[in-house]
Each structure stands twice: as C-alpha cells, then as structure tokens.
Amino acid sequence: VDAELHRLRDSPAALPDAEIARIRAHFAPPAYEDLADQSAYLATERLRNPAFNAWMRHNVAPHKQSGYAIVTLSTKATGVPPGDVTDEQMDAVAYWSEHFGSGEVRISHEQNLVLPDVRQRDLQRLFELACEECLGQANVGLLTDIVCCPGGDFCALANAKSIPIAEAIQRRFDAYDYQHDLGPIDLNISGCMNACGHHHVGHIGILGVDKRGEEFYQVSIGGNQSEEASLGRILGPSVKAADVPDVIEKILDVYIAERLDSEVFLHTVRRIGVEPFKARVYAEDAPRRPPVIRGKSVPVLATNRSPDEWPAKTARAS
Numbered sequence: 001v002d003a004e005l006h007r008l009r010d011s012p013a014a015l016p017d018a019e020i021a022r023i024r025a026h027f028a029p030p031a032y033e034d035l036a037d038q039s040a041y042l043a044t045e046r047l048r049n050p051a052f053n054a055w056m057r058h059n060v061a062p063h064k065q066s067g068y069a070i071v072t073l074s075t076k077a078t079g080v081p082p083g084d085v086t087d088e089q090m091d092a093v094a095y096w097s098e099h100f101g102s103g104e105v106r107i108s109h110e111q112n113l114v115l116p117d118v119r120q121r122d123l124q125r126l127f128e129l130a131c132e133e134c135l136g137q138a139n140v141g142l143l144t145d146i147v148c149c150p151g152g153d154f155c156a157l158a159n160a161k162s163i164p165i166a167e168a169i170q171r172r173f174d175a176y177d178y179q180h181d182l183g184p185i186d187l188n189i190s191g192c193m194n195a196c197g198h199h200h201v202g203h204i205g206i207l208g209v210d211k212r213g214e215e216f217y218q219v220s221i222g223g224n225q226s227e228e229a230s231l232g233r234i235l236g237p238s239v240k241a242a243d244v245p246d247v248i249e250k251i252l253d254v255y256i257a258e259r260l261d262s263e264v265f266l267h268t269v270r271r272i273g274v275e276p277f278k279a280r281v282y283a284e285d286a287p288r289r290p291p292v293i294r295g296k297s298v299p300v301l302a303t304n305r306s307p308d309e310w311p312a313k314t315a316r317a318s
Contacts, residue, residue: 030102030117035067038120045124054138054176055127069120073113073130074137074145078170081163082148083111092133100126109198110147112140142179143187143252144170147198151191151208152215158191160208160215165189165244172245173252182252185265186225201225203266204251205232206244217244221251221277222269233274236282250280 046053061070073093075083085093093113097105102117113135118126130136139145146169149155151162166189173179188202199205201223209216216238223232239247254277259268269277 030104032065032068032117033119035065035119035121037066042120042123049124051131051138052124052127054180055136056123058138058140058142060123063117065117067120069118069123071115071118071123071126072108072140073115073135074140075112075135076139076145076170077134077137078144078174079167080134081150082146082166085113089133089135092129093135096126096129110140110145112145138176139179141184141186143173143182143185144179145187146170147186147188147202149189149191149196151189155191155196157194158208159193159210160191160217160241162189162191162197162208165206165208165217165241168241168245169248172249182255183262183264186223187248188223198225199223200231201229202232203269204248209238211238215241217241219244219247219251219281221274222266224266235274235278247281251277254280 042056046056059072059074061072063069075085093105093115097103097115100118100122101115104116106114106116108114115126127136137144146166148162148166150158151165152158152160153163169187184203186201186203187206188197188199188204189206189208190197190199191208193207195207199207200220203221203223205220205223207218207220209218217240218234218238220232220234222230224230235247235251255265255268258272258276259265260271263271
C-alpha cells in the first residue's frame with residue numbers, strides 16, 4: 001500500500017488513450033451551438049454597468065466552448081439563510097437553465113447554484129432576471145459568500161445556532177467595495193463538531209460550542225480546501241455570539257494592515273502566522289465598535305427569530 005501511495009503521489013497515474021476513449025464513449029457531450037466569442041461585446045457592457053461588471057468578475061467563469069460561460073448564482077443575499085432557496089426561485093432557475101443553457105443545474109458544496117452552459121449573449125439578461133429573484137449577488141468567493149450549516153435552529157445535533165451568526169457577519173460587511181478590496185475569503189460556520197459547514201477548512205472558520213448551556217463560538221484561521229489543503233488554527237478562547245462580528249473585523253483589520261500589495265488573506269496568515277491575529281482579537285484594551293450599516297446603528301444579531309420572521313427575498317442585487 002505504501003509503495004502504491006508513493007507511486008501515485010510522485011507521478012501522475014496516466015491512463016492509456018484506449019482506456020480514455022472507452023470511458024468517454026459512455027458519456028454524450030452537450031449539443032453545443034457553434035457560437036462566436038462575445039468577450040468584446042461583454043467588455044463594453046461591463047463598462048456601462050458597474051453592477052453587471054461586478055457580477056461578471058465574481059460569478060462568471062470561462063468555458064472551454066467558444067461563446068459559452070459558466071455562471072454561479074449566489075444564494076447568499078444578506079438577511080437570508082445561506083443556501084436557502086424558495087420554490088419560486090427554483091422554478092426561475094429551472095427556466096433559466098433551459099432557456100439560456102443546456103437544461104442542467106448543479107449545486108456546489110459552497111451552497112450556490114451553477115449553470116454550466118450559458119450562452120455569452122444571454123449573460124446580461126440572465127443577470128437582470130437573477131437580480132429580480134434575489135439571486136444576483138456578486139459575492140461568490142467573497143467574505144459574505146458564507147458556508148453555513150442549519151445549526152441550532154433546525155438541527156438536534158447542534159451545540160449552537162449558525163444562521164444568526166452568518167446574518168450578523170453579512171450585515172456588518174455588506175458593502176461590496178469593502179468585500180472586493182479584501183479579496184477571496186472563505187468563511188465557514190458549523191454549529192457543532194460534526195463540521196457540516198466545513199469550518200476547519202475555511203480561511204476563517206467558526207465552530208459553535210456549548211458552555212454550561214450558553215452558546216459560544218470558537219474561531220480559527222488559515223484553513224484551506226484547495227490542493228494546498230490545511231486545517232485552520234484556533235485563535236484562542238471561544239467568544240459570545242454578540243462578539244463574533246467584532247472578532248471577524250479585528251481579524252480583517254490585521255490582514256489589511258499586514259498584507260503585501262495584492263496578497264490574499266490566506267497567504268498573509270501563512271506568512272505572519274496566527275499570533276498577530278490572536279493579539280489583536282484578545283487585546284484587553286481593544287474597544288468594541290458597534291455595528292454600523294449605511295450610517296445607521298443596528299443590533300448585532302437576533303438569535304431568537306423563527307424562520308417565519310426571516311426577511312422576504314425581494315431585494316435586488318446592487
């Protein structure tokens with residue numbers, strides 16, 4: 001077993017062409033149209049529409065087939081549980097997949113919806129319709145694209161609630177320009193050690209714990225789910241629910257102060273280690289700033305709301 005592992009690790013396991021052809025014969029490729037590349041046209045439209053430009057930057061990926069693109073529809077609107085989608089929204093997504101693509105919808109483990117074969121000429125119209133259904137948030141891969149388990153609101157195994165924590169973080173850092181400046185950050189939340197939210201591989205991970213019947217949250221940083229996988233390191237003692245957004249803000253303050261040029265969060269953590277973040281988070285003289293959204297003070301979070309009290313999905317993406 002060790003010898004086989006060593007062989008696979010040090011050299012790619014190459015399949016013969018005949019074997020690749022045999023496997024390929026079992027799968028029919030999509031019936032792609034012969035389309036011209038629309039990148040020049042899209043570049044012009046992106047200059048005219050900043051919101052469309054932001055969506056193209058974060059939610060649209062290139063396709064190997066000319067004239068097509070891969071679209072990720074974000075389910076992470078502020079005030080809505082991450083990954084929560086209504087029946088009306090799913091009806092709309094089904095229609096878009098057939099009208100603009102190949103009729104296929106995929107669900108990512110980041111709790112978003114993926115349309116894998118969208119014609120480039122339809123991207124602008126799809127963006128407009130997605131905004132109408134509150135699925136046009138241009139935040140894929142950014143701080144508010146939070147992976148979050150159901151937590152104590154729905155799961156009997158949970159030690160603490162997760163959804164209100166996600167909402168509090170989204171409300172604190174809702175400004176797109178700030179998120180874009182921060183760059184890619186994976187923030188994952190789990191309500192217990194079963195780790196359904198994959199908190200241990202989040203760039204920032206949050207784990208709900210029970211302390212004598214009270215909900216607390218343990219924060220870790222430096223996790224990664226990519227080919228350079230790593231487990232996050234715990235910063236220190238767990239904190240109360242109301243303090244979680246402040247802890248995240250202090251972590252981001254250190255990152256902004258310490259990063260080099262366009263260095264991403266994960267690379268900064270790996271370069272300087274966790275100690276500067278720990279010192280900032282647990283500094284006794286660090287005052288707690290009240291959350292302010294668009295100039296108005298708001299409660300940090302509401303942990304006792306039932307699902308019936310969650311905001312309706314009527315907001316458009318900015």
